[in-house]
Amino acid sequence: MYDLKLLVVDDEVDTLKALETGLQDQVKLLYSAGSYNDAVTMLKMHPVDVVVTDLRLKDGTGLDLLNYINENKITSSVIIITAYGSVESAVEAIRSGAYDYIVKPFRFADLKRLLKRLDENLSLRRENQRLKNMLQKGKEFNKLIGMNFRFRQTVEMMKQIAASRSTILISGETGTGKELAAEFIHTCSNRSDKPLVKINCGAIPETLLEAELFGYEKGAFTGAIKQYKGKIEAAEGGSLFLDEVGELTQPMQVKLLRVLQSNEFERLGSTNTLKADVRFMAATNVDLDLKVEKGIFREDLYYRLNVIRVHLPSLRERLDDIPFLVQHFIEKYNTLNQKNIQGIKPEVLKMMKKYPWKGNIRELENMIERAVVLSQEDMLDVYHFPVLEASLSDFQKNLTLEYDLTLAEVEKLYIQRSLQYHNDDKQKVAKALQIGLATLYRKIKEYEL
Structure with missing residues (x-):
């Protein structure tokens, strides 16, 4: 089950019923609406994480609903359902801020894949917000950071x-x-x-x-x-x-x-x-x-x-403070460099807890500053910290993978490192991993690499 509050919108009764039946056991809360106006009313009453809406509604369009969400600064992500002949309109919706679209007739597996990705992103944002809140509680004159x-x-x-x-x-x-x-x-x-x-x-x-x-x-x-x-x-x-x-x-x-x-x-x-x-x-x-x-x-x-x-x-004696310090330095260097880095991937934090930190907090701050300045993405990932990766011994890396990560996370991280090592040459990566090129592309899509 995904930790999501979901609103589905479609003016076709059978399609709406199918969406309700197919998703009611997959999300935390499910609401439904049969028209644009009903959807707007529902959004006023119930904040949701995701809106899945048909592009064509009897009293408006999915684009109208997307515009309403944007204009009212509602944080819901929007997935557009469109017929094959309306793909151009769906692409326009993406440009206007929709998360993604699926084409009718669609497979529930495709919709669930999008919901899974949104659930992971939302979980990450929630965790970063939790760290920000705890960071605020742990600040003393905005300098002494930590809850250890x-x-x-x-x-x-x-x-x-x-x-x-x-x-x-x-x-x-x-x-x-x-x-x-x-x-x-x-x-x-x-x-x-x-x-x-x-x-x-x-x-x-x-x-x-x-x-x-x-x-x-x-x-x-x-x-x-x-x-x-x-x-x-x-x-x-x-x-x-x-x-x-x-x-x-x-x-x-x-x-x-x-x-x-x-x-x-x-x-x-x-x-x-x-x-x-x-x-x-x-x-x-x-x-x-x-x-x-x-x-x-x-x-x-x-x-x-x-x-x-x-x-x-030393920082080695207060490893549980690393997430708070990282968030503090991200905010600091976001402000100084007019950046908008949202947070850091969990696997990076796990690697940081294996690092020796001879320079302690000053070394961590320098590392975060470099990553924030050079990053073109909204989340800091493993490849933003070359010194961190290079300094870990093979033994430490193996421990990190074996004991701290799930099997899927190990596979994702290994493919990610292989892509970096081979400069994104897919054929070389597939050969090195001894898998087919089609399998590699499928894994890249699955892990959003």
């Missing part, structure tokens, strides 16, 4: 600690969202009306980092032609985020430690001590405990930074 239990625990912890003045150390692999976590904590704090200033300790040479962090007076060094207030002063009353804090040199570690201990500092070239009303947050993707053991990172600074630890799980 461990991740939500981390988010709740960040909410609790946001109000404190304590220094926070955010740890996690590259691409897990440490900067976003800092933004979230700052936004939830009572300092949110003041600046959140960020500085990457690993991207700036030591001599420049000191000047950037503490500021300098005019004439403090060659090129200092005027006074400069550093990041600490810029963050006054707010928060300062020190990214890649594990990359600080020993001399810079000493200088930072003093600020954390006393909330005091001096600009370069000045003896005037300034107070710092700043909430410090630091982030690292390296093992600071190991650096402390090796004497690379000062133990006293480590304990000053690690008052409260927030650890962000």
